[in-house]
Amino acid sequence: MLKATKALAALAAGALALSACGGGGGGSSSKELKLWHYETQDSAMGVAWNQAIKEFEAAHPGVKVKFEEKGFEQIQKTAPMVMNSKDAPDILEYNKGNATAGLLSKQGLLTDMTAEVTKRGWDKLLPPSVAETAKYDAKGVMGGDKWYGVPNYAEYLQVYYNKALFDKYGVKVPTTLDEFTKAMDTFVSKGVTPLSNAGAEYPAQQYLYQLALSKADKPWVDRYERYTGKVDFHDQAWTYAANTFADWVKKGYIAKNSSGTKAEDAGTAFMAGKFPMFFSGSWWYGRFAKEIKNFQWDTFLWPDTKLTLGSSGNLWVIPKGSKNKDLAYDFINITMKKEIQNLLADNGGVPVAGDPAGVKDPKNKKLIENYQTLAKNDALGFYPDWPAPGYYDVLVAGTQKLINGTASPNAVLDGFAKPYNENLANTGH
Amino acid sequence: MSSISVSRGRPAAHRRTPGAWAVLAALAVLAVVMLLPFVIITFNAFKTPAEYSGHGPLSVPKGFYLQGIKDFWERVDFGAKLVNSLFISVSVAVLAVILSVLNSYAIGIGRIKGRVWILVLFLLANTMPQEVLVYPLYFLAKKVGLYDTRLSVIIIFTAIQTAFGTYLMSSVLSTFPREILEAARMDGAGRFRILWRVVVPISRPTLGVLFVFFFIWTWNEFFLPMVFLISNENQTVPVALGVLQGQKMMDATMTSASALLGIIPAVVFFLIFQRTLTRGITVGAVK
Numbered sequence: 001m002l003k004a005t006k007a008l009a010a011l012a013a014g015a016l017a018l019s020a021c022g023g024g025g026g027g028s029s030s031k032e033l034k035l036w037h038y039e040t041q042d043s044a045m046g047v048a049w050n051q052a053i054k055e056f057e058a059a060h061p062g063v064k065v066k067f068e069e070k071g072f073e074q075i076q077k078t079a080p081m082v083m084n085s086k087d088a089p090d091i092l093e094y095n096k097g098n099a100t101a102g103l104l105s106k107q108g109l110l111t112d113m114t115a116e117v118t119k120r121g122w123d124k125l126l127p128p129s130v131a132e133t134a135k136y137d138a139k140g141v142m143g144g145d146k147w148y149g150v151p152n153y154a155e156y157l158q159v160y161y162n163k164a165l166f167d168k169y170g171v172k173v174p175t176t177l178d179e180f181t182k183a184m185d186t187f188v189s190k191g192v193t194p195l196s197n198a199g200a201e202y203p204a205q206q207y208l209y210q211l212a213l214s215k216a217d218k219p220w221v222d223r224y225e226r227y228t229g230k231v232d233f234h235d236q237a238w239t240y241a242a243n244t245f246a247d248w249v250k251k252g253y254i255a256k257n258s259s260g261t262k263a264e265d266a267g268t269a270f271m272a273g274k275f276p277m278f279f280s281g282s283w284w285y286g287r288f289a290k291e292i293k294n295f296q297w298d299t300f301l302w303p304d305t306k307l308t309l310g311s312s313g314n315l316w317v318i319p320k321g322s323k324n325k326d327l328a329y330d331f332i333n334i335t336m337k338k339e340i341q342n343l344l345a346d347n348g349g350v351p352v353a354g355d356p357a358g359v360k361d362p363k364n365k366k367l368i369e370n371y372q373t374l375a376k377n378d379a380l381g382f383y384p385d386w387p388a389p390g391y392y393d394v395l396v397a398g399t400q401k402l403i404n405g406t407a408s409p410n411a412v413l414d415g416f417a418k419p420y421n422e423n424l425a426n427t428g429h
Numbered sequence: 430m431s432s433i434s435v436s437r438g439r440p441a442a443h444r445r446t447p448g449a450w451a452v453l454a455a456l457a458v459l460a461v462v463m464l465l466p467f468v469i470i471t472f473n474a475f476k477t478p479a480e481y482s483g484h485g486p487l488s489v490p491k492g493f494y495l496q497g498i499k500d501f502w503e504r505v506d507f508g509a510k511l512v513n514s515l516f517i518s519v520s521v522a523v524l525a526v527i528l529s530v531l532n533s534y535a536i537g538i539g540r541i542k543g544r545v546w547i548l549v550l551f552l553l554a555n556t557m558p559q560e561v562l563v564y565p566l567y568f569l570a571k572k573v574g575l576y577d578t579r580l581s582v583i584i585i586f587t588a589i590q591t592a593f594g595t596y597l598m599s600s601v602l603s604t605f606p607r608e609i610l611e612a613a614r615m616d617g618a619g620r621f622r623i624l625w626r627v628v629v630p631i632s633r634p635t636l637g638v639l640f641v642f643f644f645i646w647t648w649n650e651f652f653l654p655m656v657f658l659i660s661n662e663n664q665t666v667p668v669a670l671g672v673l674q675g676q677k678m679m680d681a682t683m684t685s686a687s688a689l690l691g692i693i694p695a696v697v698f699f700l701i702f703q704r705t706l707t708r709g710i711t712v713g714a715v716k
Contacts, residue, residue, distance in 0.1 A: 038672075038675070038676070039675075040673075040675060040678070040680065041504065043678075068660070068661040069504070069505075069661070069672055070661075070672065071668075071671035071672040071673065071674050072674055072675055072676045073655075073671055073674050074655050074659075074668065074671055074672075077655065077656070078655065078656050078659060081567050081656060082659050084571075085571055085576050085577070087576060087577045087659055087660070095676070202677075263677065264679055264681065268481070268482050268485060268486075268681075271482040271483065272482065272483055272484070272485060281677065283676075283677045283678060284678075287482075287678065290478070290479075291478055291479045291482040291483075292482070293479055293483065294483060314676075
């Protein structure tokens, strides 16, 4: 034992000396583009961006892309520290929103890209409601005047439905809210819960917010997300949303026992054919396409609404200390090109500047066409958890109360208003 | 602790009382509860993603699907992560044990002034959540140019583990039989000689336990390594596992595969040193 300890000590000491030597000499040459993102390799973005890296290296002889795959949580938790150091990457994918990209832009850690964006014409490729999450003002609030990021893909919510179950119970794809509720009544009368839901995570609040959006307009969204005016949580839209959501639980459209369910469970339950419908984001699309083998499925947009949940995807941002800003801009430019954008679409992603004519699969084509309709009509209503830090948990708690019936819709709305207004007071809006 | 209960349990083994049976049953249930997560992880590690989506997490795998494990290994270059983790954990365990012995020799046997306050201070430092430490450590590491090096993590965890080790060893050594020390001194041994020839050999089982604990604790650390090892080539095993956690998506089968890969080394290490652990903290045994 003593001998072993000595050997270990010697080993450790030797290795320590080694690593100490290695620590100093890590200077990167200028002929390397350090790139980070957190999309998995076989996802639409992963595939498209891998191709973009290849094209970039072909177009820039002598420059090597040093790509490192990161975890979402790692970037979320460490980005401010990483970007404030000399070890920051030259370009990375980063989460959009006031609490993330907005905050870093306010702290001066991101490069203002406005000049390049207009010079290279990216602003013309991006519809206004998508560009909104890439631009921030001096307070770090989205919808500002300066570009701090460039989105490469978009996301939006739609209803995924199980064709086999629709046929089995003789339900037609609804085009109005009335038909939608009638369809759900049919399922309930046959003992089937129509909507897959997850009360412990984002799906429940997205049902609720969609209900509110169906009674709202764009200025309402601006007031809520960008603090352009007073938000009344007892206005017609919110009241309708909370009451209807509670009503839907009562009627059995949403399962009473879904208050503790996670998003992953709601998705896999839909994939296992346990629910005929699941209202959720385009981020499920690729996985459903690959993994649902037992039945046919398709999608429709939420009926009778001018707005639906959705926004740009995450952003390419360039840290302030990036040593290769020009190369980073060139890389973004390649990812915005039609071929890369269509490759993204072919793999089940939603490109911001794609061309449906160039997409082969009819279902993928519909995914893009739906998005383009939404973008053209300025119909993306963002997400309910954006306005304040920690608001996601407030919404989860509120919707759980609605599902369990432990608080009235009115009381739940009061619970939403309090932290929202506190945040406004704290940030000085 | 455990060695005491084992030795006391033996004579009773021949005629088990109803109480002993009840304890046995309770332990069996507890063992099943503890093992269940491992079983589920193992199940899902060998399932195809489609099988997981179609039948849920609790179903028994139909085949032996190894692609998930293989893909994960190649994707994160798992071999290199193992080397990093091993290097960091062994260094921390060795250094922290050495420092703990030196500290506690001064505090427990040397009885230096203010030893109670020093121990209280160490204990306080130990209860500090890592989230509090992160920013100061980050700025320090950046100042001295150690940010994004394995050395920074080794230094930090050596300090953290030594705080606990000093606390524990000091109380153990404060009950160290004085007669032995006296005898050594009579024979003309100096302070260092007493430490290396008398105190360390006698407390070796305790040091072994500390070494195993320090290794496993450091191995499983996630938060600080994640913050300090930002380059993929420096990352440890738990940080590499985090790569699979997407923003809205999780790949359940690959996550299970990676979790299985991640716990195997710690379990193997534990099994190897299991005897050291069960021997327990028995320095005060000389009466």
